[in-house]
Amino acid sequence: MPFSHLPPLLAEALSARGYSAPTPVQAAVLENDADGRDLIVSAQTGSGKTVAFGLAMAPQLLEESGALPFIREPLALVIAPTRELALQVSRELIWLYGKAGARIATCVGGMDASKERRSLSQGAHVVVGTPGRLRDHLERGALDLSQLRVAVLDEADEMLDMGFREDLEEILDATPEGRRTLLFSATMPKPIVALAKRYQKDALRISTVGEDRGHGDIAYQAVTVAPADIENAVVNLLRFHEAESAMLFCATRDNVRRLHASLIERGFAAVALSGEHSQSERNHAMQALRDRRARVCVATDVAARGIDLPTLSLVIHVELPRDAETLQHRSGRTGRAGKKGTAVLLVPYQRRKRVDMMLRGAKIAAEWIQPPTPEDIRRNDRTRLLEALLEPAEYDDEDREVAQKLLAERSPEDIAAALVRAHRARMPAPEELADQQVGGDQERQKEHRQGFEDTVWFRMDIGRRHNADPRWLLPLLCRRGHITRNEIGAIRIAPNETAFEIPRAAARRFAEAVKRTAGGDPDGEGAIQIEAMNGTPRDAAKQNRREGPPPARHKAKPAYKAKPHRPR
Template sequence: MTNTFEALGLSQGLLATIGELGYVTPTPVQEASIRYMLQGSDVIGQAQTGTGKTAAYALPLIDRIDTDRREAQVLVLTPTRELAVQVATAFKGYAKHRRLNVVAIYGGQPISTQMRSLHAGVHVLVATPGRLIDHMNRGSISLKTVQSVVLDEADEMLAMGFIDDVETILAGLPTPHQTALYSATMPDAILRLTKRYMTNPQIVAIASKQQTAEHIEQRAYEALHSDRFEVLSRLLQFEQPSAAMIFCRTRMDVDNVGEKLTARGFNCDTLHGELSQTQRDRVMHRFRTNQSDILVATDVAARGLDVDHVTHVINYELPPDPEIYVHRIGRTGRAGRSGVAISITTPRERFVLRTIERMTKAAIATAPLPTLADLRLKQKSQLAQKVLDTITKEDLSTERALIQGMGEQHNLETIAAAALRIAFGEQLHGSDHDPIINSINAAARGYQTAPASAPRGNGDKPFRPQDRESVRLWLDIGREKGIRAGDIVGAIANEANIPGRLIGSIELHDGFSYVSVPSRDARKVIDVLNR
């Protein structure tokens, strides 16, 4: 193995470009992948977001493109439009000194705009599966000239129900071609895909973040469901994160939490599937550039948002799947930085928390919520430090003159105390009465830990046998409207925030369809599909 980009076989022009971009040494996934990609070998890379996997395939593929041929030579498939835009931007940055046309194709953008970009000629096509098939059916995209295809975040495409679309696309590629697949996890369906569509692939496995989360401090705070927001507000006041992502399960929760936080003076934005592409771009730009401190999001909407400076990840509710938890907390503690992962749980969720601990191989301590007295003590300490810093760094001659004029009537301590009262009002005062702490303590006293034989669900209600079962829903739409199984799974996964793997069998008919979903999620799915 090597430890420089120069030794990996990249061209001098590309080496100069990545030097300008500040790249010094390759990450493990780049070091392991680039040489294989340059050789034209098929590659299976098991690596998470944030490990540098985009450059691991983009750099060598750029070197292999013939810019004189104004036709699609590289195809990258991504599960979300955010990731498609991110990957396309990366390609353009790496190839800024070459005449390389990169086009991103995804839903939510006018198809006419995309067709104009395609008509101008394209070397690299970055696309979500559904929109790509739409263009293929219209005849606006041909894959006959593609020589390399990359499946980025393949497991997410599987979870969102795009696997059939992906197979349709792969089956339409010319032979031979190079295939590269990058995925954080390797479910059986992905492994079957590699066996069917890849030839003697080179395996690149990078240790997952769930095994190397030593930079992430994981904590949980117990509260009743009705107290969640007050607990969240208290934690944000106490932690004072410079960049926090708060994850909620549904769009309604995201909007509700975001509105309440904004009303309390927090610098907060929201991100979910109901936003337009322009709104999503604006929100993500604000968070990336530190214009907002807090981003409240659903899991699906946050996919493709790659930000290295996140200090805190907060689970407003525990996710239904431990793998989602791992993916969430992996957004902090990046690039050697430390991070904090906080979960707000109910007493009924202790069983779920222990399951997550086993999967992440890390202890998640249930910590006491900071009291109002703790918060005031921290605020006073910070204020004292600010005063000392101001004395050291600022010119206070004008203020000294004012105080000297007042000093004939009052001593300096009284004058300073009055100035603090004017500046901070009653903030440094307060009652010891703390209703949230009292509520948490009462809940803890009233809760009896369930025996091992009686597992609990994710809410405040006891686990019921029917929670394990599925129900079959009838949908008044079918093949006649061009509906595919992947469309139904994608809609439910995106809007109801239910992992694709929990959605059961789908039966398509000309004018209607059936889909099986977990019983406990049926009402949520019905509400979403009726919108």
């Protein structure tokens, strides 16, 4: 469906921006059923919802001539959860309604409030702002909503999560009863339902989640990794992709701080966004990303709301999202406007089933892969370097003069090698991961290693049914037993238990450390029982066969039922 039926001035603006046809959410709000009605809209990030509500409120703003009337009080109000999102909405509405002569005022925290009040006093057709700043202007008498025709709540669920319920209610209570209310919310929790029931009448429900672009512009990958290696996996993924801009999502501000510091220490140009950063710090971080001084942004979900980076092509879920909707919202930061993007989930081994269920529920086909190895990264580096050096370029006389001096002193091969070395020196070194250092169970059983001629076998009460895997069992044993990886021999995983060998010289020390580290919470590492075996796993199996199963009426119940283990 083309935009031909829209007012000419809006159609021209859309054409100038390269729009040829509406996205599903834009088409839905322009249907005859939606004309003039209150709307509850669910649409994923990057679906064009800002333009959608900009088009939806056109009948309430434009006169028959297609221009906006002269008026001092605002006709439309858009409320957004964060400063970045509000500024983004303002930019979109400015080009959309620019030809119609719209005056748009933006009221957000961190800006000069006196300038905002002057802008409001001079008259504005549309006011865009954050709840706190809008409420402040309203209480001071600078914002008059008596003539308002349409109110838009963008990302309403996020605003309620951030504690803006009272602000929203005070603002909406100050608007005329006959106004039109457009509520955009990715989810519909009970508070959103209550808000819609109170401030909307006969609202039309529209949902376009999963339509059109769906996940077509985003390639989803899931990387299984030992919990202790998550940070190293992040480093290798950043180095493997070398994305123009990348966003890393963490669950808490403390984890954002730690990961950001670690990346800076390794040489990455990174910035951080979380609740502990001031508005000035957020502004500097965003500017660094836009002018390419920084290429990596580490952020929490809330802090990343409203961020729109055209160059963002990689999203890494360093900590797993709480649900499928959060996964889609985070990942939607990339793959916009027809560009391709990659979203990578770092999945601790023991949480793979949960992630599988989440992906199936969201109808996302993710590719399960191993983390990039240092050799994978070096191979990509070679390819990228050759492409960069072989690109057509213009050289001035000074460049050629320096080149001639170099050729007089060194051979072309030496100069090229020095160029390659200088290129590599600027890039952070890749990391070796645990599952790249140590192979699987069978591999460790077959290799002959010096010092394992005389060993003691131990058992632990978790097995395949508890998602046991050598790649996270090894770090666990090192922590519990105060030993190194090199002091752990073969690992044999059975359905309900795992057997492993320790050199006899270290067995006593290991057993004492295991006793000291026992205990803790029911799901923690200390709850896993570890004890020495009498002989080898084969001896234990023979003993069990000789004794046979106990009579059914005296069937023994296990003294401890192991729970799925969650390594730290």
